[in-house]
Amino acid sequence: MSFLLPIFDTIYIDQSACNSEVSQRVQSLYPADIIHFIDSENSLDKNNSKKNVQMSAEEFNASKKTLLLTTFKGQFFKRCPGATQKKSLTCCNYFVLNLGSQCNMNCSYCYLQSYLNSKITKIYVNIEDALNELKAIADKHPDQPFRVGTGEIIDSLSLDILTLYSRRLIKFFKQYPRWILEFKTKSDCVEQFIDIPGAANIVVSWSINPPFVINSEEHGTARFEERLSAAKKCRDAGYRVAFHIDPMIYHENWKENYSYLAEELAKNFSARDIQVISIGSLRFQPEQRHLMRERFGFDSLVNQAEMFPSEGGKLRYDAGLRSEMFSFMYKKLKSLNSDLNIFLCMETPETWIKALEKMPMQVPELKEMFKPLPDVRS
Numbered sequence: 387m388s389f390l391l392p393i394f395d396t397i398y399i400d401q402s403a404c405n406s407e408v409s410q411r412v413q414s415l416y417p418a419d420i421i422h423f424i425d426s427e428n429s430l431d432k433n434n435s436k437k438n439v440q441m442s443a444e445e446f447n448a449s450k451k452t453l454l455l456t457t458f459k460g461q462f463f464k465r466c467p468g469a470t471q472k473k474s475l476t477c478c479n480y481f482v483l484n485l486g487s488q489c490n491m492n493c494s495y496c497y498l499q500s501y502l503n504s505k506i507t508k509i510y511v512n513i514e515d516a517l518n519e520l521k522a523i524a525d526k527h528p529d530q531p532f533r534v535g536t537g538e539i540i541d542s543l544s545l546d547i548l549t550l551y552s553r554r555l556i557k558f559f560k561q562y563p564r565w566i567l568e569f570k571t572k573s574d575c576v577e578q579f580i581d582i583p584g585a586a587n588i589v590v591s592w593s594i595n596p597p598f599v600i601n602s603e604e605h606g607t608a609r610f611e612e613r614l615s616a617a618k619k620c621r622d623a624g625y626r627v628a629f630h631i632d633p634m635i636y637h638e639n640w641k642e643n644y645s646y647l648a649e650e651l652a653k654n655f656s657a658r659d660i661q662v663i664s665i666g667s668l669r670f671q672p673e674q675r676h677l678m679r680e681r682f683g684f685d686s687l688v689n690q691a692e693m694f695p696s697e698g699g700k701l702r703y704d705a706g707l708r709s710e711m712f713s714f715m716y717k718k719l720k721s722l723n724s725d726l727n728i729f730l731c732m733e734t735p736e737t738w739i740k741a742l743e744k745m746p747m748q749v750p751e752l753k754e755m756f757k758p759l760p761d762v763r764s
């Protein structure tokens with residue numbers, strides 16, 4: 387198996403992580419002179435993760451190049467942040483399993499710019515604890531269709547070559563066929579698990595945009611063709627794939643470019659291959675705007691956008707433009723393949739009605755995904 391090693395300038399390994407498999411693997415892959423053993427995260431800069439203090443552009447950039455291997459003492463398995471705004475946003479019952487934080491890629495719109503306050507990338511080496519936590523809940527509710535994603539605050543696969551967590555997770559979820567595991571990525575790192583036969587409840591998904599938007603805004607990610615090629619490998623190995631056309635970004639030729647994206651998906655995948663396609667639009671917290679400007683300049687499409695305050699305190703395109711973009715994409719995809727399951731991500735009921743003319747519970751193939759589940763975590 388050949389792969390490109392993620393680039394880090396400095397790697398810290400704390401005492402609690404020293405003997406882990408991940409630590410051994412990292413030590414075998416990186417030069418010894420960039421690896422430092424520390425007592426705990428507290429021995430790093432005291433200001434490393436001050437609550438409510440946003441990082442500067444320089445600190446945020448540096449946080450992508452510094453890695454800490456540590457153990458996580460909190461709760462791994464949580465509801466998706468969209469669920470906490472249930473009243474204003476339509477919730478698709480998503481759960482997240484956080485096995486680290488920060489990302490080694492660099493999208494201009496990335497919400498981590500306002501979400502994270504730690505100046506390092508972290509990988510939690512204690513996956514056993516995460517799996518034990520999951521097992522306790524899965525054993526209680528094996529027949530509930532929980533959807534669990536590992537790509538909320540760290541990409542699911544771009545650092546997987548260091549952890550090989552995909553292999554552990556696939557094995558675990560195969561024991562609970564009603565539960566769905568989703569690896570969400572903008573990388574093409576799939577070789578490390580592709581020898582394991584897929585299963586209907588293991589989904590590998592790509593956040594995807596037209597090549598023009600990827601090239602302009604999604605720095606350090608796999609290019610459009612690379613993502614499609616990785617998705618085809620997964621499909622051929624028996625995995626289901628999914629695509630998140632999110633965030634749709636408005637630009638001069640958006641209709642042509644998003645049509646091309648829809649056509650490429652329809653050309654390469656059947657509705658049976660694709661578990662779901664979600665569509666979302668550009669959104670971010672107002673406080674990250676200055677960081678985006680400083681880090682990506684005014685040529686960036688996201689910095690040229692006219693944005694308005696909306697639900698959850700985020701800035702979004704105005705409701706009219708959002709509905710126009712969603713409706714266009716939905717109709718285009720359905721015209722190419724009427725069997726595709728398509729839903730809107732983190733959107734208001736009003737936008738669902740305006741863009742799709744129905745709520746998810748009125749769409750037979752989306753009903754299961756949106757029906758309320760027992761509140762095991764809030």
Ligand code: SF4
Pocket residue numbers: 489490491492493495496497498539540541572607
């Ligand atoms: S791939 Fe996702 S997490 Fe990584 S920089 Fe892009 S938006 Fe952020």
